[in-house]
Amino acid sequence: MGKLTEFRNSQLKLLEDNQNLSTGDVTSMNVTILNGGVLHNVVPAVMECTVDCRIAINTNPVELENMIRTWCKDAGEGVEVFFPVQEKAVKPTELNSSNKYWKSMESALDAMKVQVKPTIFYAITDSRFLRSLGIPCFGISPLEKTPVLLHDHNEYVSVETYLKGIEFYKTIINNLADLD
Template sequence: MSKSEWENNEEIKIFREYLRMPTMHPNVDYTACVEFLKRQAASLELPVDVLYPANESNPVVVMKWLGKQPELPSIILNSHTDVVPVFPDKWTHEPFSADMDDEGRIFARGSQDMKCVGTQYLGAVRALKASGFQPKRTIYLTYVPDEEVGGVLGMRELVKGDYFKKLNVGFSFDEGIASENETYSVYYAERTLWHLKFKITGTAGHGSLLLPKTAGEKLHYIVNKMMEFRASQVKRLAEDSTIDIGDVTTVNLTKLSGGVQSNVVPPLLEVVFDIRVAITVDVVAFEKQIRDWCEEAGGGIELDFEMQNPFVEPTKMDSSNLYWVAFKNALDELGLKTRFRVFPGATDSRYIRHEGIPALGFSPINNTPLLLHDHDEYLRSDTYLHGIGVYKKLIAAVANV
Protein backbone atom coordinates (compact mmCIF):
# COMPACT_ATOMS: atom_id res chain seq x y z
CA MET A 1 0.00 0.00 0.00
CA SER A 2 1.01 3.60 -0.55
CA LYS A 3 1.05 6.37 2.04
CA SER A 4 -2.24 7.76 0.75
CA GLU A 5 -3.89 4.33 0.96
CA TRP A 6 -2.70 3.88 4.54
CA GLU A 7 -3.89 7.38 5.44
CA ASN A 8 -7.37 6.59 4.08
CA ASN A 9 -7.63 3.20 5.76
CA GLU A 10 -10.36 3.32 8.42
CA GLU A 11 -8.45 1.17 10.89
CA ILE A 12 -5.35 3.36 10.55
CA LYS A 13 -7.50 6.46 11.07
CA ILE A 14 -8.86 5.04 14.33
CA PHE A 15 -5.37 4.13 15.52
CA ARG A 16 -3.99 7.59 14.77
CA GLU A 17 -6.92 9.31 16.48
CA TYR A 18 -6.21 7.30 19.61
CA LEU A 19 -2.49 8.14 19.47
CA ARG A 20 -3.24 11.87 19.33
CA MET A 21 -4.70 11.78 22.84
CA PRO A 22 -1.87 12.78 25.22
CA THR A 23 -2.71 10.43 28.09
CA MET A 24 0.77 11.01 29.50
CA HIS A 25 2.00 10.89 33.07
CA PRO A 26 2.03 12.73 35.36
CA ASN A 27 -1.47 14.17 35.93
CA VAL A 28 -3.19 12.28 33.11
CA ASP A 29 -6.54 13.56 31.85
CA TYR A 30 -8.43 10.57 30.43
CA THR A 31 -11.61 12.49 29.50
CA ALA A 32 -11.12 12.53 25.72
CA CYS A 33 -9.82 8.97 25.79
CA VAL A 34 -12.98 7.70 27.51
CA GLU A 35 -15.20 9.51 25.00
CA PHE A 36 -13.18 8.03 22.13
CA LEU A 37 -13.60 4.50 23.51
CA LYS A 38 -17.32 5.02 24.07
CA ARG A 39 -17.67 6.06 20.42
CA GLN A 40 -15.78 2.95 19.36
CA ALA A 41 -18.07 0.75 21.44
CA ALA A 42 -21.11 2.40 19.85
CA SER A 43 -19.73 1.81 16.35
CA LEU A 44 -19.35 -1.89 17.20
CA GLU A 45 -22.78 -2.00 18.88
CA LEU A 46 -21.20 -3.18 22.12
CA PRO A 47 -22.50 -2.11 25.53
CA VAL A 48 -19.92 -0.19 27.54
CA ASP A 49 -19.33 0.58 31.22
CA VAL A 50 -17.07 3.23 32.70
CA LEU A 51 -15.82 2.38 36.20
CA TYR A 52 -13.75 4.20 38.79
CA PRO A 53 -12.33 1.44 41.01
CA ALA A 54 -9.67 3.66 42.62
CA ASN A 55 -10.79 7.28 42.16
CA GLU A 56 -12.58 9.63 39.76
CA SER A 57 -9.35 10.48 37.95
CA ASN A 58 -8.62 6.91 36.81
CA PRO A 59 -11.44 5.47 34.70
CA VAL A 60 -11.66 1.90 33.47
CA VAL A 61 -13.63 1.34 30.26
CA VAL A 62 -15.17 -2.11 29.68
CA MET A 63 -16.88 -3.18 26.44
CA LYS A 64 -18.90 -6.40 26.33
CA TRP A 65 -19.39 -8.79 23.40
CA LEU A 66 -21.94 -11.33 24.58
CA GLY A 67 -21.12 -14.97 23.86
CA LYS A 68 -23.47 -17.74 22.80
CA GLN A 69 -22.77 -19.51 26.09
CA PRO A 70 -22.36 -16.63 28.55
CA GLU A 71 -22.32 -19.00 31.50
CA LEU A 72 -18.82 -20.12 30.45
CA PRO A 73 -15.77 -18.29 31.83
CA SER A 74 -15.14 -15.18 29.74
CA ILE A 75 -12.16 -13.80 27.83
CA ILE A 76 -10.71 -10.35 28.44
CA LEU A 77 -8.73 -8.35 25.93
CA ASN A 78 -6.79 -6.00 28.16
CA SER A 79 -4.81 -2.88 27.31
CA HIS A 80 -3.79 0.28 29.14
CA THR A 81 -4.65 3.80 28.08
CA ASP A 82 -1.77 5.69 29.73
CA VAL A 83 1.66 6.37 28.26
CA VAL A 84 5.03 7.44 29.67
CA PRO A 85 6.38 11.01 29.45
CA VAL A 86 8.22 12.34 26.40
CA PHE A 87 11.17 14.65 25.84
CA PRO A 88 9.86 16.59 22.81
CA ASP A 89 13.26 18.04 21.88
CA LYS A 90 14.52 14.48 21.33
CA TRP A 91 11.78 13.66 18.81
CA THR A 92 11.90 14.41 15.09
CA HIS A 93 8.07 14.27 15.01
CA GLU A 94 5.67 15.86 17.49
CA PRO A 95 5.07 13.02 19.98
CA PHE A 96 1.26 13.16 19.83
CA SER A 97 0.78 14.09 16.18
CA ALA A 98 0.74 10.50 14.85
CA ASP A 99 2.69 11.70 11.82
CA MET A 100 3.09 9.18 9.02
CA ASP A 101 6.13 9.16 6.75
CA ASP A 102 6.36 7.85 3.18
CA GLU A 103 7.21 4.36 4.45
CA GLY A 104 3.97 4.24 6.44
CA ARG A 105 5.70 4.59 9.80
CA ILE A 106 3.40 6.21 12.37
CA PHE A 107 5.34 8.20 14.98
CA ALA A 108 3.72 8.74 18.37
CA ARG A 109 4.11 7.94 22.03
CA GLY A 110 2.09 4.78 22.61
CA SER A 111 2.42 3.46 19.06
CA GLN A 112 4.18 0.35 20.42
CA ASP A 113 3.31 0.61 24.12
CA MET A 114 0.45 -0.09 23.83
CA LYS A 115 -2.30 1.88 22.15
CA CYS A 116 -1.72 -0.21 19.04
CA VAL A 117 -3.00 -3.30 20.85
CA GLY A 118 -6.04 -1.47 22.21
CA THR A 119 -7.26 -0.49 18.75
CA GLN A 120 -6.13 -3.72 17.08
CA TYR A 121 -8.56 -5.52 19.40
CA LEU A 122 -11.28 -3.22 18.08
CA GLY A 123 -10.28 -3.91 14.49
CA ALA A 124 -10.29 -7.65 15.06
CA VAL A 125 -13.73 -7.55 16.72
CA ARG A 126 -15.03 -5.41 13.84
CA ALA A 127 -13.76 -7.95 11.30
CA LEU A 128 -15.18 -10.90 13.24
CA LYS A 129 -18.59 -9.27 13.60
CA ALA A 130 -18.63 -8.40 9.90
CA SER A 131 -17.99 -12.06 9.08
CA GLY A 132 -21.01 -13.11 11.15
CA PHE A 133 -18.93 -14.66 13.92
CA GLN A 134 -20.31 -14.79 17.44
CA PRO A 135 -18.02 -16.14 20.15
CA LYS A 136 -18.99 -19.03 22.36
CA ARG A 137 -17.60 -17.19 25.40
CA THR A 138 -18.34 -13.59 26.28
CA ILE A 139 -15.48 -11.25 25.45
CA TYR A 140 -14.70 -8.14 27.48
CA LEU A 141 -12.41 -5.41 26.16
CA THR A 142 -10.86 -3.68 29.18
CA TYR A 143 -9.07 -0.34 28.91
CA VAL A 144 -7.29 0.48 32.17
CA PRO A 145 -5.31 3.49 33.47
CA ASP A 146 -2.15 3.83 35.52
CA GLU A 147 -0.24 0.80 34.19
CA GLU A 148 2.89 2.79 33.42
CA VAL A 149 3.27 3.77 37.08
CA GLY A 150 2.42 0.41 38.60
CA GLY A 151 -1.29 -0.15 37.94
CA VAL A 152 -2.12 0.61 41.58
CA LEU A 153 -5.00 2.91 40.56
CA GLY A 154 -6.05 0.72 37.65
CA MET A 155 -5.94 -3.05 37.28
CA ARG A 156 -4.88 -3.72 40.87
CA GLU A 157 -8.05 -2.12 42.19
CA LEU A 158 -10.25 -3.46 39.40
CA VAL A 159 -9.52 -7.12 40.17
CA LYS A 160 -10.38 -6.62 43.85
CA GLY A 161 -13.96 -5.53 43.21
CA ASP A 162 -17.27 -7.31 42.71
CA TYR A 163 -17.57 -5.98 39.15
CA PHE A 164 -14.52 -7.93 38.05
CA LYS A 165 -15.57 -11.06 39.90
CA LYS A 166 -18.91 -11.00 38.07
CA LEU A 167 -17.07 -11.02 34.75
CA ASN A 168 -16.13 -14.64 35.51
CA VAL A 169 -12.85 -14.32 33.62
CA GLY A 170 -11.20 -17.51 32.39
CA PHE A 171 -8.33 -16.08 30.33
CA SER A 172 -6.67 -12.74 29.57
CA PHE A 173 -4.86 -11.26 26.61
CA ASP A 174 -2.40 -8.46 27.42
CA GLU A 175 0.59 -6.63 25.98
CA GLY A 176 3.90 -8.03 24.84
CA ILE A 177 6.97 -6.35 23.35
CA ALA A 178 8.03 -5.72 19.78
CA SER A 179 10.52 -8.17 18.29
CA GLU A 180 13.45 -6.94 16.22
CA ASN A 181 13.60 -10.10 14.10
CA GLU A 182 11.06 -12.32 12.33
CA THR A 183 9.88 -14.04 15.53
CA TYR A 184 6.98 -13.04 17.76
CA SER A 185 7.34 -13.18 21.55
CA VAL A 186 4.65 -14.64 23.80
CA TYR A 187 5.02 -13.89 27.52
CA TYR A 188 3.70 -16.43 30.00
CA ALA A 189 5.13 -15.02 33.26
CA GLU A 190 6.72 -11.99 34.87
CA ARG A 191 9.54 -11.58 37.31
CA THR A 192 8.69 -10.41 40.83
CA LEU A 193 9.12 -6.65 41.12
CA TRP A 194 10.71 -5.11 44.20
CA HIS A 195 11.67 -1.48 44.81
CA LEU A 196 13.80 -1.82 47.93
CA LYS A 197 15.14 1.04 50.04
CA PHE A 198 17.94 0.43 52.56
CA LYS A 199 17.78 2.94 55.46
CA ILE A 200 21.29 2.73 56.85
CA THR A 201 22.04 4.26 60.25
CA GLY A 202 25.48 4.63 61.81
CA THR A 203 27.77 6.62 64.03
CA ALA A 204 27.68 10.35 63.30
CA GLY A 205 30.38 12.89 63.99
CA HIS A 206 33.18 15.05 62.63
CA GLY A 207 34.51 14.30 59.17
CA SER A 208 38.10 14.39 60.42
CA LEU A 209 37.69 11.24 62.54
CA LEU A 210 37.68 7.50 61.79
CA LEU A 211 34.50 6.66 63.62
CA PRO A 212 33.36 3.03 63.94
CA LYS A 213 30.26 1.61 62.27
CA THR A 214 29.43 4.62 60.15
CA ALA A 215 26.53 4.60 57.73
CA GLY A 216 29.04 5.02 54.90
CA GLU A 217 30.89 1.81 55.80
CA LYS A 218 27.64 -0.13 55.95
CA LEU A 219 26.49 1.41 52.67
CA HIS A 220 29.74 0.30 51.06
CA TYR A 221 29.21 -3.28 52.24
CA ILE A 222 25.59 -3.43 51.06
CA VAL A 223 26.29 -1.88 47.66
CA ASN A 224 29.19 -4.28 47.13
CA LYS A 225 27.03 -7.31 47.93
CA MET A 226 24.22 -6.16 45.66
CA MET A 227 26.61 -5.37 42.84
CA GLU A 228 28.42 -8.70 43.21
CA PHE A 229 25.09 -10.44 42.87
CA ARG A 230 24.29 -8.26 39.85
CA ALA A 231 27.61 -9.25 38.26
CA SER A 232 26.75 -12.94 38.72
CA GLN A 233 23.55 -12.39 36.73
CA VAL A 234 25.40 -10.51 33.99
CA LYS A 235 27.87 -13.42 33.78
CA ARG A 236 25.09 -15.99 33.64
CA LEU A 237 23.34 -14.11 30.85
CA ALA A 238 26.56 -13.81 28.86
CA GLU A 239 27.46 -17.49 29.20
CA ASP A 240 24.08 -19.11 28.46
CA SER A 241 22.68 -18.40 25.00
CA THR A 242 19.42 -20.21 25.80
CA ILE A 243 18.23 -17.51 28.23
CA ASP A 244 17.48 -13.81 27.99
CA ILE A 245 16.96 -10.88 30.34
CA GLY A 246 13.63 -12.20 31.65
CA ASP A 247 15.32 -15.36 32.94
CA VAL A 248 17.75 -13.67 35.34
CA THR A 249 17.35 -11.43 38.38
CA THR A 250 18.16 -7.81 37.61
CA VAL A 251 19.53 -5.46 40.28
CA ASN A 252 20.03 -1.76 39.62
CA LEU A 253 20.93 1.06 42.01
CA THR A 254 18.44 3.82 41.20
CA LYS A 255 18.59 6.35 44.08
CA LEU A 256 21.19 7.41 46.65
CA SER A 257 20.64 10.07 49.30
CA GLY A 258 21.86 11.37 52.65
CA GLY A 259 24.24 13.71 54.37
CA VAL A 260 23.92 17.41 55.20
CA GLN A 261 27.44 18.84 55.01
CA SER A 262 30.78 17.74 53.58
CA ASN A 263 32.57 17.64 56.97
CA VAL A 264 29.80 15.90 58.91
CA VAL A 265 29.59 12.09 59.03
CA PRO A 266 25.83 11.53 58.61
CA PRO A 267 23.68 9.38 60.89
CA LEU A 268 21.61 8.11 57.96
CA LEU A 269 22.19 7.19 54.32
CA GLU A 270 19.60 5.71 51.99
CA VAL A 271 19.99 3.67 48.82
CA VAL A 272 17.25 2.27 46.58
CA PHE A 273 17.49 -0.71 44.24
CA ASP A 274 15.13 -1.78 41.49
CA ILE A 275 15.07 -5.60 41.67
CA ARG A 276 13.24 -7.97 39.31
CA VAL A 277 13.43 -11.47 40.79
CA ALA A 278 13.56 -14.36 38.30
CA ILE A 279 10.72 -16.88 38.52
CA THR A 280 13.25 -19.62 39.35
CA VAL A 281 14.41 -17.81 42.51
CA ASP A 282 12.85 -18.45 45.92
CA VAL A 283 11.77 -14.93 46.94
CA VAL A 284 11.66 -15.79 50.67
CA ALA A 285 15.21 -17.15 50.61
CA PHE A 286 16.42 -14.19 48.55
CA GLU A 287 14.96 -11.68 51.00
CA LYS A 288 16.60 -13.57 53.88
CA GLN A 289 19.94 -13.38 52.07
CA ILE A 290 19.60 -9.60 51.79
CA ARG A 291 18.68 -9.31 55.48
CA ASP A 292 21.73 -11.44 56.36
CA TRP A 293 23.93 -9.02 54.40
CA CYS A 294 22.47 -6.17 56.47
CA GLU A 295 23.52 -7.91 59.68
CA GLU A 296 26.96 -8.69 58.25
CA ALA A 297 27.32 -4.97 57.44
CA GLY A 298 26.96 -4.17 61.13
CA GLY A 299 23.20 -3.97 61.65
CA GLY A 300 21.20 -0.81 62.07
CA ILE A 301 19.79 -1.19 58.56
CA GLU A 302 16.05 -1.06 57.94
CA LEU A 303 14.55 -2.52 54.74
CA ASP A 304 11.72 -0.43 53.34
CA PHE A 305 9.96 -2.08 50.42
CA GLU A 306 8.54 0.80 48.40
CA MET A 307 7.07 -1.95 46.23
CA GLN A 308 7.11 -5.65 46.98
CA ASN A 309 4.97 -7.62 44.57
CA PRO A 310 4.26 -11.19 45.63
CA PHE A 311 5.50 -14.14 43.60
CA VAL A 312 2.89 -15.04 40.97
CA GLU A 313 2.70 -18.46 39.35
CA PRO A 314 3.40 -18.48 35.60
CA THR A 315 0.62 -19.28 33.16
CA LYS A 316 0.71 -22.99 32.38
CA MET A 317 1.77 -23.85 28.84
CA ASP A 318 0.61 -27.45 28.57
CA SER A 319 -2.48 -29.49 27.75
CA SER A 320 -4.04 -28.68 31.13
CA ASN A 321 -4.59 -25.11 29.90
CA LEU A 322 -7.09 -25.32 27.05
CA TYR A 323 -6.81 -21.58 26.38
CA TRP A 324 -3.07 -21.98 25.85
CA VAL A 325 -3.66 -24.92 23.49
CA ALA A 326 -6.07 -22.86 21.38
CA PHE A 327 -3.73 -19.83 21.41
CA LYS A 328 -0.72 -21.89 20.36
CA ASN A 329 -2.64 -23.77 17.64
CA ALA A 330 -3.83 -20.47 16.17
CA LEU A 331 -0.27 -19.11 16.10
CA ASP A 332 0.89 -22.29 14.36
CA GLU A 333 -1.92 -22.12 11.81
CA LEU A 334 -0.88 -18.56 11.00
CA GLY A 335 2.66 -19.82 10.44
CA LEU A 336 4.17 -17.40 12.93
CA LYS A 337 7.59 -18.11 14.42
CA THR A 338 7.20 -17.69 18.16
CA ARG A 339 9.34 -17.53 21.29
CA PHE A 340 7.91 -18.15 24.75
CA ARG A 341 9.46 -15.86 27.32
CA VAL A 342 9.30 -14.31 30.76
CA PHE A 343 8.38 -10.64 30.52
CA PRO A 344 11.39 -8.53 31.56
CA GLY A 345 9.33 -5.71 33.08
CA ALA A 346 5.95 -5.63 34.78
CA THR A 347 2.48 -5.45 33.23
CA ASP A 348 -1.08 -5.67 34.47
CA SER A 349 -0.97 -9.42 33.81
CA ARG A 350 0.62 -9.88 37.23
CA TYR A 351 -2.62 -8.78 38.88
CA ILE A 352 -4.65 -11.07 36.63
CA ARG A 353 -2.42 -14.08 37.28
CA HIS A 354 -2.47 -13.34 41.01
CA GLU A 355 -6.22 -14.02 40.87
CA GLY A 356 -5.48 -17.48 39.43
CA ILE A 357 -6.43 -16.47 35.87
CA PRO A 358 -4.10 -17.53 33.03
CA ALA A 359 -2.79 -14.60 30.98
CA LEU A 360 -0.51 -14.27 27.98
CA GLY A 361 1.29 -11.12 26.88
CA PHE A 362 1.44 -10.73 23.12
CA SER A 363 1.88 -7.79 20.76
CA PRO A 364 1.86 -8.80 17.07
CA ILE A 365 4.91 -6.69 16.18
CA ASN A 366 8.03 -8.15 14.56
CA ASN A 367 10.94 -6.90 12.44
CA THR A 368 10.59 -3.60 14.30
CA PRO A 369 13.09 -1.66 16.44
CA LEU A 370 12.25 -1.85 20.13
CA LEU A 371 11.14 1.71 20.94
CA LEU A 372 8.78 1.50 23.89
CA HIS A 373 9.55 4.42 26.25
CA ASP A 374 12.11 5.67 23.70
CA HIS A 375 12.27 8.77 21.51
CA ASP A 376 10.64 8.61 18.04
CA GLU A 377 8.54 5.59 18.97
CA TYR A 378 6.82 4.32 15.84
CA LEU A 379 4.92 1.43 14.28
CA ARG A 380 4.63 0.63 10.58
CA SER A 381 1.14 0.75 9.10
CA ASP A 382 1.48 -2.66 7.44
CA THR A 383 2.60 -4.18 10.75
CA TYR A 384 -0.40 -2.65 12.49
CA LEU A 385 -2.90 -3.97 9.93
CA HIS A 386 -1.30 -7.41 9.90
CA GLY A 387 -1.69 -7.47 13.68
CA ILE A 388 -5.45 -7.01 13.37
CA GLY A 389 -5.58 -10.19 11.28
CA VAL A 390 -3.47 -12.04 13.84
CA TYR A 391 -5.79 -11.00 16.67
CA LYS A 392 -8.83 -11.95 14.60
CA LYS A 393 -7.52 -15.51 14.45
CA LEU A 394 -6.38 -15.65 18.09
CA ILE A 395 -9.51 -14.13 19.60
CA ALA A 396 -11.82 -16.43 17.67
CA ALA A 397 -9.80 -19.50 18.64
CA VAL A 398 -9.59 -18.71 22.36
CA ALA A 399 -13.18 -17.47 22.67
CA ASN A 400 -14.46 -20.73 21.22
CA VAL A 401 -12.58 -23.02 23.62
Protein backbone atom coordinates in the same frame (compact mmCIF):
# COMPACT_ATOMS: atom_id res chain seq x y z
CA MET B 1 26.19 -1.63 46.88
CA GLY B 2 29.16 -3.88 46.23
CA LYS B 3 27.18 -7.04 47.04
CA LEU B 4 24.27 -5.82 44.91
CA THR B 5 26.62 -5.20 41.98
CA GLU B 6 28.25 -8.63 42.40
CA PHE B 7 24.83 -10.31 42.43
CA ARG B 8 23.63 -8.31 39.42
CA ASN B 9 26.78 -9.23 37.48
CA SER B 10 26.34 -12.92 38.38
CA GLN B 11 22.80 -12.83 36.95
CA LEU B 12 24.00 -11.09 33.77
CA LYS B 13 26.71 -13.75 33.40
CA LEU B 14 24.06 -16.48 33.60
CA LEU B 15 22.33 -14.86 30.62
CA GLU B 16 25.59 -14.49 28.68
CA ASP B 17 26.63 -18.10 29.34
CA ASN B 18 23.30 -19.73 28.43
CA GLN B 19 21.54 -18.62 25.26
CA ASN B 20 18.45 -20.64 26.27
CA LEU B 21 17.77 -18.29 29.18
CA SER B 22 15.79 -15.08 28.90
CA THR B 23 15.66 -12.08 31.20
CA GLY B 24 12.76 -13.69 33.10
CA ASP B 25 15.03 -16.57 34.13
CA VAL B 26 17.28 -14.34 36.23
CA THR B 27 16.71 -11.82 39.00
CA SER B 28 17.44 -8.23 38.05
CA MET B 29 18.48 -5.50 40.45
CA ASN B 30 18.75 -1.99 39.07
CA VAL B 31 19.48 1.18 41.02
CA THR B 32 16.78 3.62 39.96
CA ILE B 33 16.99 6.44 42.54
CA LEU B 34 19.84 7.83 44.64
CA ASN B 35 19.17 10.53 47.23
CA GLY B 36 21.58 12.18 49.59
CA GLY B 37 23.56 15.32 50.06
CA VAL B 38 22.73 18.92 49.37
CA LEU B 39 26.23 20.36 48.81
CA HIS B 40 29.37 18.89 47.28
CA ASN B 41 31.45 19.55 50.42
CA VAL B 42 29.01 18.34 53.13
CA VAL B 43 28.75 14.68 54.14
CA PRO B 44 25.02 13.85 54.24
CA ALA B 45 23.49 12.44 57.41
CA VAL B 46 21.39 10.01 55.37
CA MET B 47 21.77 8.43 51.93
CA GLU B 48 18.99 6.51 50.22
CA CYS B 49 19.16 4.11 47.31
CA THR B 50 16.10 2.68 45.56
CA VAL B 51 16.58 -0.61 43.75
CA ASP B 52 14.06 -2.09 41.34
CA CYS B 53 14.22 -5.85 41.76
CA ARG B 54 12.48 -8.26 39.39
CA ILE B 55 12.57 -11.74 40.89
CA ALA B 56 13.04 -14.74 38.60
CA ILE B 57 10.23 -17.28 38.67
CA ASN B 58 12.54 -19.95 40.13
CA THR B 59 13.93 -17.74 42.90
CA ASN B 60 12.61 -18.07 46.42
CA PRO B 61 11.59 -14.52 47.45
CA VAL B 62 12.13 -15.21 51.16
CA GLU B 63 15.68 -16.46 50.54
CA LEU B 64 16.39 -13.42 48.36
CA GLU B 65 15.09 -11.06 51.04
CA ASN B 66 17.23 -12.82 53.67
CA MET B 67 20.29 -12.47 51.43
CA ILE B 68 19.66 -8.73 51.04
CA ARG B 69 19.14 -8.31 54.79
CA THR B 70 22.47 -10.11 55.37
CA TRP B 71 24.20 -7.70 52.96
CA CYS B 72 22.83 -4.76 54.96
CA LYS B 73 23.86 -6.29 58.28
CA ASP B 74 27.36 -7.00 56.95
CA ALA B 75 27.63 -3.39 55.68
CA GLY B 76 27.57 -2.13 59.25
CA GLU B 77 25.49 -0.16 61.69
CA GLY B 78 22.86 2.18 60.31
CA VAL B 79 22.28 0.35 57.03
CA GLU B 80 18.62 -0.53 56.74
CA VAL B 81 16.43 -2.06 54.07
CA PHE B 82 12.76 -1.46 53.39
CA PHE B 83 10.65 -3.40 50.91
CA PRO B 84 7.80 -1.14 49.76
CA VAL B 85 6.28 -3.92 47.65
CA GLN B 86 6.40 -7.58 48.59
CA GLU B 87 4.36 -10.03 46.64
CA LYS B 88 3.83 -13.75 46.89
CA ALA B 89 5.42 -15.97 44.29
CA VAL B 90 2.75 -16.99 41.77
CA LYS B 91 3.16 -20.05 39.58
CA PRO B 92 3.20 -19.34 35.83
CA THR B 93 0.38 -20.53 33.58
CA GLU B 94 0.94 -23.94 32.00
CA LEU B 95 1.52 -23.73 28.26
CA ASN B 96 0.43 -27.17 27.11
CA SER B 97 -2.48 -29.00 25.51
CA SER B 98 -4.53 -28.88 28.72
CA ASN B 99 -4.83 -25.10 28.37
CA LYS B 100 -7.51 -24.31 25.76
CA TYR B 101 -6.42 -20.68 25.60
CA TRP B 102 -2.85 -21.67 24.80
CA LYS B 103 -4.08 -24.15 22.17
CA SER B 104 -6.14 -21.37 20.57
CA MET B 105 -3.14 -19.04 20.66
CA GLU B 106 -0.92 -21.69 19.07
CA SER B 107 -3.50 -22.23 16.33
CA ALA B 108 -3.57 -18.50 15.54
CA LEU B 109 0.23 -18.31 15.56
CA ASP B 110 0.45 -21.32 13.24
CA ALA B 111 -2.07 -19.72 10.85
CA MET B 112 0.08 -16.58 10.76
CA LYS B 113 3.26 -18.67 10.41
CA VAL B 114 4.65 -16.97 13.50
CA GLN B 115 7.13 -18.81 15.69
CA VAL B 116 7.34 -17.85 19.34
CA LYS B 117 9.63 -18.81 22.16
CA PRO B 118 7.65 -18.76 25.41
CA THR B 119 9.55 -16.95 28.12
CA ILE B 120 8.84 -15.48 31.52
CA PHE B 121 8.22 -11.76 31.27
CA TYR B 122 10.69 -10.26 33.71
CA ALA B 123 8.66 -7.18 34.49
CA ILE B 124 5.77 -7.54 36.87
CA THR B 125 2.44 -7.56 35.07
CA ASP B 126 -1.08 -7.37 36.42
CA SER B 127 -1.66 -10.97 35.35
CA ARG B 128 -0.01 -12.04 38.62
CA PHE B 129 -3.19 -11.02 40.44
CA LEU B 130 -5.35 -13.20 38.18
CA ARG B 131 -2.92 -16.13 38.34
CA SER B 132 -2.99 -15.96 42.13
CA LEU B 133 -6.76 -16.61 41.85
CA GLY B 134 -6.14 -19.63 39.61
CA ILE B 135 -7.06 -17.84 36.38
CA PRO B 136 -4.65 -18.78 33.57
CA CYS B 137 -2.85 -15.82 32.02
CA PHE B 138 -0.22 -15.22 29.44
CA GLY B 139 0.84 -12.28 27.38
CA ILE B 140 2.14 -11.95 23.90
CA SER B 141 3.86 -9.10 22.16
CA PRO B 142 4.18 -8.67 18.40
CA LEU B 143 7.32 -6.56 18.75
CA GLU B 144 9.53 -8.53 16.40
CA LYS B 145 12.97 -7.21 15.56
CA THR B 146 12.57 -4.54 18.24
CA PRO B 147 15.12 -4.00 21.02
CA VAL B 148 13.82 -4.60 24.54
CA LEU B 149 13.70 -1.05 25.90
CA LEU B 150 10.72 -1.23 28.27
CA HIS B 151 10.52 1.97 30.33
CA ASP B 152 13.90 3.02 28.97
CA HIS B 153 14.60 6.64 28.11
CA ASN B 154 14.58 5.78 24.40
CA GLU B 155 11.79 3.20 24.16
CA TYR B 156 10.21 3.02 20.70
CA VAL B 157 8.26 0.84 18.26
CA SER B 158 8.59 1.28 14.52
CA VAL B 159 5.47 2.20 12.54
CA GLU B 160 5.75 -1.00 10.47
CA THR B 161 5.93 -3.18 13.61
CA TYR B 162 3.02 -1.29 15.19
CA LEU B 163 0.77 -1.80 12.15
CA LYS B 164 1.72 -5.48 11.82
CA GLY B 165 0.92 -5.82 15.54
CA ILE B 166 -2.65 -4.67 14.96
CA GLU B 167 -3.20 -7.47 12.43
CA PHE B 168 -1.45 -9.91 14.76
CA TYR B 169 -3.81 -9.10 17.65
CA LYS B 170 -6.88 -9.20 15.39
CA THR B 171 -6.07 -12.77 14.40
CA ILE B 172 -5.41 -13.90 17.97
CA ILE B 173 -8.51 -12.18 19.40
CA ASN B 174 -10.71 -13.72 16.72
CA ASN B 175 -9.38 -17.17 17.58
CA LEU B 176 -9.91 -16.66 21.30
CA ALA B 177 -13.41 -15.27 20.74
CA ASP B 178 -14.40 -18.57 19.09
CA LEU B 179 -13.70 -20.59 22.25
CA ASP B 180 -16.55 -22.05 24.28
